[in-house]
Amino acid sequence: MKIRHINYALIAITVLSASCLLASGFVANQLLSHKSSELSQLKAQSQVVSDLQATLKKNRSDLIKYKELNEIAKAVVPQDKNQAQTVGEIVKIAEESGISQLSSITFPASTLGGVGASSSGGLTQVTPVKGINGVFLLPITITQDSAHAIKYSQFITFLSKLENNRRTAQVSSISIQPDSKNPSLISFNLTVNEYIKP
8 A cells, every 4th residue: 555655646746746847837938938028129129229329320420511511501591581681682783783763672461470370480471492491482572663664784684683692592483564665664573582591
């Protein structure tokens, strides 16, 4: 009987050992799976940080590379829509072209302080330029009526000087009307675009 009891005891110990071995294997597997998941997340985070560092290095080199271009853009494109200065420059250009008096210089109506104010960062009268972030367009209408008709050559000189001016570098539309009594004189209506990068 004693041998039978010893045999049962050995079988019980073997079953218990096998159960413990299986349980420890299951626990070890769960622990390794959890650690593997954590490791994968850490590797992903490390890759994201590495990509961000590479992007920052590239952006830093781009800032250095394009610093001069940015300074040129700031010098060329006005930082504000100073209408008084713009009118002054247009009047000066007209005088240099032999035009003693322009009939009118008008800007779009302002919505400043009104309902539905502009979404252009507080700027009114302007529209964003497509494809160039932060640059806005302000159309200016210049009129010379028939009571103050000018020579065609003066008009051409005026146009040339407008297009070489930093504030009024693009003429977008022109309408010319010859004087009925003296065809060598003309009146005109033109729209000039001013670009602003506040």
